[in-house]
Amino acid sequence: MDAWSRFLDAFFKWQLIERYLPAILDGMAVTVEIAAAVVITGILLGLVLAILRAFRILPLSALIVIFADMLRALPPLVLVLLVYFGLPSVGINLPSFAVLWLVLSCVLAAFAEEIFWAGILSIPKGQWEAARSTGIGFVSTLAYIVLPQAVRLTVAPLTNRTLAIAKNTALGMVIGVSEILSQATTGQSFAGNATPLTMGAIAYVILFIPVVVLGRWLETRFAWRRA
Amino acid sequence: MTSNRPPILEVRGLRKSFGHLEVLRGIDLEVLPQELVFIIGPSGSGKSTLLRCCNRLEEPTGGSISIDGVDLMARSTDINAMRRRIGMVFQSFNLYPHMSALGNVALALRRVLGRKRTEAEALALAALARVGLAEKANAYPAELSGGQQQRVAIARALALGPKIMLFDEPTSALDPELVGSVLKVMRELKAGGMTMLVVSHEMRFARDAADRVIFMDHGLIVEEGTPEQIFSGPREVRTQAFIAEIAR
Ligand SMILES: Nc1ncnc2c1ncn2[C@@H]1O[C@H](COP(=O)(O)OP(=O)(O)OP(=O)(O)O)[C@@H](O)[C@H]1O
Ligand SMILES: [Mg+2]
Secondary structure (H helix, E strand, C coil): CCHHHHHHHHHCCHHHHHHHHHHHHHHHHHHHHHHHHHHHHHHHHHHHHHHHHHCCCHHHHHHHHHHHHHHHHCCHHHHHHHHHHHHHHHCCCCCHHHHHHHHHHHHHHHHHHHHHHHHHHCCCHHHHHHHHHCCCCHHHHHHHHHHHHHHHHHHHHHHHHHHHHHHHHHHHHHHCCCCHHHHHHHHHHHHCCCHHHHHHHHHHHHHHHHHHHHHHHHHHHHHCCCC | CCCCCCCCEEEEEEEEEECCEEEEEEEEEEECCCCEEEEECCCCCCHHHHHHHCCCCCCCCEEEEEECCEECCCCCCCHHHHHHCEEEECCCCCCCCCCCHHHHHHHHHHHCCCCCHHHHHHHHHHHHHHCCCHHHCCCCHHHCCHHHHHHHHHHHHHCCCCCEEEEECCCCCCCHHHHHHHHHHHHHHHHCCCEEEEECCCHHHHHHHCCEEEEEECCEEEEEECHHHHHHCCCCHHHHHHHHHHHC
């Protein structure tokens, strides 16, 4: 057997592709579901936290900062394990996909909060003053003047961060969430061949390349009208 | 100018400190209906701070301010309702970059006065027409010259039907050739009977449009009088020095 067919045999074995395709497709569906749920709740929670922080109520802001710093400092895997093995001992039993969703949502929220907050801070003071001087209240100024501009500035960093955290759905493997990597490693150990892992990698590329492209597109689109 | 009409703006013993720095040290000022009061003074003398206290963008540390007889500092006063009645124009325009000229002017009409979209836009368009920019209604700030941006900012304040307009160096950020268009709008406002308090370095404008000129230094009003008195025959040494300085 020459090197080329040995390579194909190790990574792209046709019988294995056929055998594990359904499992990988199932895994893709699970990954998409969890990633979508994480993106939605994580970004929304991050936005809510940044908005709350804008009110500059000291104890509240301090709690938000502590939350954001903790969750950004801890490796997501540590959190996943901690929550998955810790919660049952205090009487809370969450299914593993819920643990993954909860943890990753909080991690994304922590990063998103910081990104939104940086966006809010970068809006010049004059914007607030112009709005306030026409009698527009704090909340409306935030809603109509500051956030629309801040959110535009955050599109690029937020897309990158979201992508990074959505990929962490692969951590579901260690707690038995049947997402892509979980299916791929199961296949790999049964078959004793890396082909299912190759398929998993391709599945990730198929899922996330469009998000990368979307991020690029949003970036140019939102940069468009700024002076 | 009849003096028996109550002032639109009445400032009494106004003080403002930033930490240990006392920036306003007891300002008394009245602006009568339809009057244009022009404020001059060296950098750091407190001109902007005075203006910003007049709509409480800056919280005074002492004294009183009333607009059209309403105590601006009273707890019972709805400051947002009062701010509609006090138009403010900034040196740096501060237009909302994500909204068209029309959107900039219509926003407060919709969000503060609660007008319907069509009604707010009709009013906004009328305000833009007053500053000569009706045809730029759909342009975004980035697509407008500095002079046009500043006129949109004036329209934004004007649309709310203010009792008084505060201008903080409205032409200082403009290229010289664009200054005239903004001053022209301000002259028209004055001719239309608007009450105005203007901080500016445009002495020619002050000479032919101001009713009164106030010279401030170190947080106090040093001298006030007609433009003629202040520019041609100031009594105080500090005023003389300042006028000589800017005349060079
Ligand atoms: N937010 C602030 N915090 C601390 N100090 C301030 C603040 N705003 C103004 N000051 C100080 O108050 C003083 C008066 O400032 P102000 O802007 O009112 O002066 P001005 O007469 O408008 O000057 P200019 O002609 O340069 O605009 C200055 O010494 C300034 O540094
Ligand atoms: Mg100033």
